[in-house]
Amino acid sequence: MYRSVEFLTELKGNPAAFIGLLVLLFYIGMAVFAPIISPHSPVRVHLDERLLPPFWLPGGTLSHLLGTDVLGMDLLSRIIYGARISLTVGFLSVGISVIFGGILGLLAGYFRGIFDEIICRVADLLLAFPFLIFAIGIMAFMGPGFVNLILALTFKGWVEFFRLVRGEVMAEKTKEYVEAANALGVSHLRTILGEILPNIIHSVTVLGTLRLGYMIIMEASLSFLGLGIQPPTPAWGSMINAGRDYMMNAWWIATLPGIALLILVLCINLFGEGLRDLSDPRLKRN
């Protein structure tokens, strides 16, 4: 508890990161309480209320604060529910990547040898593909859907974490405190989990935060291309795609989810960079 209080005070010293954290928490709250706070069902079609503009434009109504789309679905409700998809996909894909890549990285970095060599070659191979094209390929092959989307994102996402963790473990392993644990006869597993892991968890958190924003963008991109979450389930990417044809007469359909996405990713990155600065003792000193 003491540590998190200390952490928040330090974070306040970096306003951009602090705002980033607040906005991220706001989005998370929005996603969690979507059924309570959204004024309408996100998927209810009102054909008589199609293409209503946001309330501040002529023709807008207060019952649809951000207007409606081409099927008359309430945009505000869809954006709120869209946060659910974005954040769930983001956290899940980063989480699975961290666990998978982290475990492999811990083992490979600590024990090295042939196991390490094989995983490294696999990682090199995966890194040679551009992420988006790779994900498009997988999605096209497996078909759209939530589970497939997570799989496509983690299929390559773990590599970053693997490489980070492996490198950090190799660096920590040369330090004498690890040797001291060996000299005490502590088992390898306990050395890895009890001694090394606490020292690298920080960098993993930082990378995880930065990758979260990236994964959210990837989800939006795939949904935009029609390979991710399928309409009518509200996802920002597919909403932007749906509003593309109406840019001239109903710009809000594509623009507003785009802004929601932009703010979220920007704030996640600000927060992530703040975290990185905090965890870097060289920047901390003065």
Added chain:
Amino acid sequence: MIKTPLIELRGVKKHYVLKKSMLEKLAGGREQVVKAVDGVDLQIFNGETLGLVGESGCGKSTLGRTILQLHPPSAGEIIFDGKPIHGLKREERRDFCRQAQIIFQNPYSSLNPRKSVRQILALALQARGLSDPNVQEEEIRLLLPRVGLSEAHIDRYPHQFSGGQRQRIGIARALALKPRFVVADEPVSALDVSVQAQIINLLEELQAEFELTYLFVAHDLSVIHHISDRVAVMYLGKIVEIAETEKLFNDPRHPYTQALLSAIPRVDKEARRNRILLTGTVPTPIDPPAGCAFHPRCFRRKGRVCEEQPPDLAYDSSQHGVACYACQS
């Protein structure tokens, strides 16, 4: 003191194979071998301090770690208290760890920065078989004053201590297992001059109190001279000379020892002697010179024999051992 060896090394070698990448292997690159420790015979007697001295890269730190099985030897035998210590089973290895500990050079990297003093010492106590937190706490509270720290330090983290205090924590960690043998790997070389003396004194007190046997690895000859009963000089993975401290410092026989001793700067005017300046630098242990490894820099080279056949460590009646053809005539 009855001289019974606590530890005996017989032909101990530690070679590292430099890993080649797959591509280099395909290109037919020869594997390179670093001969960090290259055939060491040594006895360490109960209750003594054996100083191990040499320049960087001579293998002195590796030798200390090899004895503790941190880097298991590539060849040779290590006998601890009459029993060989390789191929130990898990339980036996734990038992060995309890009796043989290490103190590290770097007081910064040798303590886990994320653990408090309590956690660091508890890990050591657990290795001794004490897992009850209350017993552990009691032990820690006894241990801290013994190494010159106070009980108030128990929940602090390493970064809240000075270098000398950290080194005391490292000593407490080794001591927590009630070992009989301690490898002290350059324990004072990272410390300030005025703090060095505190740690050296502490190590001496602890040795007297707990009947410890030390292998004291250092490059600082003044420190080695002060703390050791016997001194072994290492050069490129081999021991070139070994003798009782005063004998070695007053009557160095191996040309390398002579040069090394003459190179130490002295505070006392009368102690400054003619300096033997060696030419060249220490060759790498990757491809050490054939024969006596010192021959390219040696000023007493005897000819072909030095270049072809490495000399054996030969002892005289006073247990003064030298590995040099020029000294054995």
Added chain:
Amino acid sequence: MLAIERLTMIYETKRGRVKAVNKVDLSLGKGEILGLVGESGCGKSATLLTILGLVSYPGKVTGGRIIFRGEDLLQKTPAALRKIRGKEIAMIFQDPMTTLNPVFKVGDQIRESLQIHGLLNEQAEGGRFKGRKRKESEMDRVYQLMREVGIPSPEKRYFEYPFQFSGGMQQRAIIAIALACSAQLLLADEPTTALDVTIQAQILELLAKINRERETAMILVTHNLAMAAEFCQRIAVMYAGEIVEQGSTDEVLEKPQHPYTQGLLRSIPRIGKVKQKLEPIPGTVPDLAALDGTCPFYPRCAQARPACLEDERSLEDVGGGHWVKCALYS
């Protein structure tokens, strides 16, 4: 040749002003070697950086004078300082690997030093040589320098990169760079700490030779009292930013007056003496940010007395050019 008077350099930090160099007085004659001895953080390296004008933010010189050959270096413009630096005052750092640029050939780095200070143009017979001819004459001069500092087969090693040099050879190359501009003052910051004992002896011998042959004055910063004892004619002992004792090497080491110097000498193990228990100085080096103007050694001093808590202490002459800053002598 060099006279430093009441030089003060501070670092502004969040925790307050840190007086890294506190009212330091030093002087150095032509061809003299002065040892600046102290523990880490005592301000000995900071003093050298201040002399060179290399203090950068958050450091700031707040007082004193550095008179080098009649001129106050602190009054000079950065451009004028840059000219002096390297040409008349050269510095050798502790870690040779970070001083040399890893991506350039060692020989070229030495040649560059010749070029920057315009020595070659004058020496190469009034700049008559151009192009390849000129480069050849420059390289000859570099070979000569490399030979002088004991780098074997310079014709081959000129074209090698720093990583191909051992630590001792790197330090020799750096000394060659310092010699390239025939500096009259050489500042050496722990030049042999990163090196092995036998190599250390080689480098010190080289520096002594340069001092003999070229009459180069030197300030050697070291934590190793024995090394200062062998190499320097005079020794200044620093503690917590202040010079506490200064005098000829024999005077300071055989008749140390300041309790800190006495403690230091009692705490180092000496070869050849009858072994006795070391007497460490209790406690640790103080936090420079927490100093309040009283004697910084007071908390660790066995001879502390009320007078030590007075704000002003001055260097007192105890005879024969031996100066001590301690309330015991004032």
